[in-house]
Amino acid sequence: MxxxxxxxxxxxxxxxxxxxxxxxxxxxxxxxxxxxxxxxxxxxxxxxxxxxxxxxxxxxxxxxxxxxxxxxxxxxxxxxxxxxxxxxxxxxxxxxxxxxxxxxxxxxxxxxxxxxxxxxxxxxxxxxxxxxxxxxxxxxxxxxxxxxxxxxxxxxxxxxxxxxxxxxxxxxxxxxxxxxxxxxxxxxxxxxxxxxxxxxxxxxxxxxxxxxxxxxxxxxxxxxxxxxxxxxxxxxxxxxxxxxxxxxxxxxxxxxxxxxxxxxxxxxxxxxxxxxxxxxxxxGGKNPLIVLPDADLRRAASGAVRSAFANAGQLCIAAERIYVHRAVYDAFLTAFLAVVGRLRLGVGLDWRHDMGTLASPAQLERVTVQLHDAVARGATVLAGGHARPDLAPWYVEPTVLADVPSEATMACTETFGPVVSVQPVADLEEAIVRANDSEFGLSASVWTAAGRGEAVAGRLDVGAVTVNEGYSAAWASHAAPMGGWKASGLGRRHGxxxxxxxxESQTVATQRLLPLEPPPGRRGAALAFVTGMTPGIRLLDRFR
CATH class of the missing domain: 3.40.605.10 (Aldehyde Dehydrogenase; Chain A, domain 1)
Known part of the structure; x- marks a missing residue:
């Protein structure tokens, strides 16, 4: 056609x-x-x-x-x-x-x-x-x-x-x-x-x-x-x-x-x-989100909520770990929890709700088991933490945790639900070390002054980093590749x-006029060929 x-x-x-x-x-x-x-x-x-x-x-x-x-x-x-x-x-x-x-x-x-x-x-x-x-x-x-x-x-x-x-x-x-x-x-x-x-x-x-x-x-x-x-x-x-x-x-x-x-x-x-x-x-992914002191905290708080709870957290590139510079930790956490508290929960074929439900009983069990394990090991629930069958059979509230211990399953395993942990860090170096301390390397989000974000991104061991946005900017850049490092995947989609x-690539080379090899069976042909080719190679290298 x-x-x-x-x-x-x-x-x-x-x-x-x-x-x-x-x-x-x-x-x-x-x-x-x-x-x-x-x-x-x-x-x-x-x-x-x-x-x-x-x-x-x-x-x-x-x-x-x-x-x-x-x-x-x-x-x-x-x-x-x-x-x-x-x-x-x-x-x-x-x-x-x-x-x-x-x-x-x-x-x-x-x-x-x-x-x-x-x-x-x-x-x-x-x-x-x-x-x-x-x-x-x-x-x-x-x-x-x-x-x-x-x-x-x-x-x-x-x-x-x-x-x-x-x-x-x-x-x-x-x-x-x-x-x-x-x-x-x-x-x-x-x-x-x-x-x-x-x-x-x-x-x-x-x-x-x-x-x-x-x-x-x-x-x-x-x-x-x-x-x-x-x-x-x-x-x-x-x-x-x-x-x-x-x-x-x-x-x-x-x-x-x-x-x-x-x-x-x-x-x-x-x-x-x-x-x-x-x-x-x-x-899979266990994606980090980093907030530095020079970030716009109101924008960072709103973006972090979207990054953590889009699609009820059932998103490979969702943020599941938030690391906040200690200098702004309290201010960020206050703003973050305020945005979480304003989320409109529920289901329906309209625009009234900000977060839908988990997709299956299996997802509900996965999230519940990880959440109970983290709390039993000392994690603190700052928001949410409950199933809401009054809203939908497999609904879980958007949940924010602090003090999640390293031995908790949730600390290193993908949750794939509306649960995110928040943790203060002393400085940028600690944030980068903690962000990279994972078998996964799919996505990350960095909130800082625009000129600094790309430098920070270059030190994170992930396939895509979004600066001053949760995940949408990188994912929606269809001309650029998207995919994971380490245990997060092979190859790329997009780009x-x-x-x-x-x-499959196929090379087709057509030789014209003169062959690239000496004629077989002629005395001295090989030596003459090599003698002539050597200066030609030097000339090609000089002008290439």
Missing amino acids: PPGEPSRHENTSLTDTTSLADNTSLAETPSRAMRTTVPWERLGRLVSAAGSATLEVRTPLDGSVLGTVPRSVTADVAEAILLARAAQPAWAARTPRSRAAVMARFGRLVLDHRDEILDLTQLESGKSRLDAFEEVVDAARTASHYAHVAPDLLRPQRRPGAVPVLTRTVELRRPKGVVGVISPWNYPFTLAVSDAIPALLAGNAVVLKPDSRTPLTALYGVALLRAAGLPDDLLQVMVGPGAELGPALIEGIDHLMFTGSTATGREVARRCGERLIGLTAEL VEGLLAFT
Whole structure:
């Protein structure tokens, strides 16, 4: 399809098949609203599943069943990969600009269907509407960014040849083939589609396995991609347990994009290593936030609250450890706790709440166990500390702790919930030592005078540092890479690396006029060749 040509799907309206809007207030009659406004059956048709088994999807808003989707089994994985692989050559044969046009249309469709995506994301994950909006913006901007830069990044690149004029060398970027994407439940829309976008733009097919708890938002994203003009078989979706489908997926694909825990990431890396296929993995974090004496404390307090409690703390790049210079510790803590106390708690498909709920009983148990362990070992609760089943079945108040001892599980293990510890430090050096004292290295936040922030950032052992912002500035800089050091991951999403990771580089060198080797079988030819080449090499080195 030539660049700019309208897709045959361009005028397809999703309103009749995937709109979630009606006049029912979830707060008034949650069960009826969730039963009657979501067309699960239409979305379920996108799942690669030959059998009759299904999975229930429950909403964290009240624990009721949203609906059911087909359940994929191991045999479906091979079939999905086969279909994707068959569709991939024709897609790869299209120009990068033609593929980019599809993604640009997808980005516009995301914004056009903003409210439906917000509703569905909230229903499946339990997050606040503002947190759901982050997913809409991120997916739209990812599509727009890569649609803009991919054609230039993927075009053949001239490289200096072995001998100027005589050697023409070109680097090509070839698609891997079939890319697997395993996406998590905490950002079910954007991490499903935004990781698929660069893989597809690079000319690959994709097999997507969203988390079993949140498949519907991922399926909605796939529906939008197809409405934007993506060939149907090119993107396959499987829904089922990761322990069952993951190994079968890895056995058949050519590269894997995985977002999840470090423990699972190690097993995934082992399996990918055995097959010698590429892996991009964003894993866990125990992210520090540092407040220095020259920081704007009111802004720092507000930013720290957002960084710690966005998505109820269920965010890989959320701040879980706050280190504050002793000179401003009391002032910061007073301001910080005041902002925490003003948070509007609750759930609902509206803009009234600042923090939503945990996504599952498993998350509630994880947070509760860590919280009780920390308090039993001497931690002090400065705010929150209680479950709130009156708000939602798995809701936990935003919780601030002080005096968390080093032996507490929470001190070194990712909590992934609305709990943050605050600790004074004597100076910058202590803050840096404590921030780096972790097996993780995903993200950090530094609050200080702007000119000083970059110098501090350069001493932190993490993949991304945001100065005078919680995490949004770094994450939303889509032209820059994002990923973890140490136990926080492999490779990068976003940036040039986030696209080229889904390609294989190929060097094509064409020699003209004179060969680079002496003719075989001639007496003295080798010596004459070496004698002539040596000064030529010196000359090349001089002018290179």
